[in-house]
Structure formats: C-alpha cells, structure tokens
Amino acid sequence: MRMVATITACGLLLAGCGSGSEAGPSSSTTQPVSRPSSPQPAPSQRSTSPANQSKSPATAGTGIKTATSDFGVILFDSTGQAIYLFADEKSSTPACYGPCAVAWPPVLTTAPPKALAGVKQSLLATTKRTDGTTQVTYGGHPLYFYAHEGKNQVKCHNIQSFGGLWLAITAAAAAAPA
Numbered sequence: 001m002r003m004v005a006t007i008t009a010c011g012l013l014l015a016g017c018g019s020g021s022e023a024g025p026s027s028s029t030t031q032p033v034s035r036p037s038s039p040q041p042a043p044s045q046r047s048t049s050p051a052n053q054s055k056s057p058a059t060a061g062t063g064i065k066t067a068t069s070d071f072g073v074i075l076f077d078s079t080g081q082a083i084y085l086f087a088d089e090k091s092s093t094p095a096c097y098g099p100c101a102v103a104w105p106p107v108l109t110t111a112p113p114k115a116l117a118g119v120k121q122s123l124l125a126t127t128k129r130t131d132g133t134t135q136v137t138y139g140g141h142p143l144y145f146y147a148h149e150g151k152n153q154v155k156c157h158n159i160q161s162f163g164g165l166w167l168a169i170t171a172a173a174a175a176a177p178a
Helices: 002-015 099-103
Strands: 063-069 072-077 084-086 124-128 134-138 159-161 164-168
Antiparallel strands (some): 063 072, 124 134
C-alpha cells in the first residue's frame, strides 16, 4: 500500500512537469509528426523494451537520433521520444530505480544502440541495471524518458525531481541550455 501511495504521489507531482510546450523534432531525416489524439504508451512499452521489439533482426539495437526542440538540438529515440539525463548520476551506473524509474523509465536496448541522424556512435554505450536489463548511455550518462510525455514533446527539461535535476541531452553529451 505504501509503494502504491508513493508511486501515485510521484505521478501527481510529475504530471505537471514543464510548461507543456511541445517541440516537434525536425532534422534533415525527420519529418514533424502531428500529435495523435490517443494517449501514448508508457516508455516502458515502447520499442526499446524487449517485449515490444519489432520482428527485426536480433542485432537491431535502440536507435538514438537528434532533432530540434525549444532547447536546441537534443537526443530522441527513433520514435520521437525525448531523452534525458539525471544530473545526480556521476558515472554510467544508473541511480534511478523504483518510483524514480516509473516516472523516468530508462532507455533500454537488447543489442548495441545505433547512432542515427546527428548522434556520435562513439558516445553510445550500455550499462547493466540491477534487474539485468541493458540501459543505453551517451557520453557516460545513463539515458531516460519521461513517462508522462508524448512523442515529439520536451516538457521536463531543467526539472528538479527525485532528488536531482533532469536535463535534455545534446549530441555533444552535455545538458541542453535551460
């Protein structure tokens, strides 16, 4: 019961994350996507989760690309979901678990991650989580989604949550400007 209350409280706290501005990713290889009227699946249910991988070859890792947002050019997954870093993590070892990982699901992969438009393959790597899953890192930063964001939205850049600052990440593996 206490866990449910904690998760609910965290969800309510984070549901209002950001100003609600939408940023449609755009790059030379990405077309703006109109926002669908139906709710988006939670990040843990996206193609980066092993249960929902398409029937592509087993060697296809999670694709990471750059696109333009209100905060400059930042990282997105191949489906247009914004990617964040947790500033309190000082190494590639993830620190976000439990209720934190419910609100900020890790970017997972089942194979080496793939650099797409604007991303440096040399900065992509992985780290093991305590549950045995493999999380994508970029420039040594474990990567996360925000669970209450739709595709092509960047609502939670420069937000204090779960004891630390959450920031969109640039192709140079740095925090996007505030």
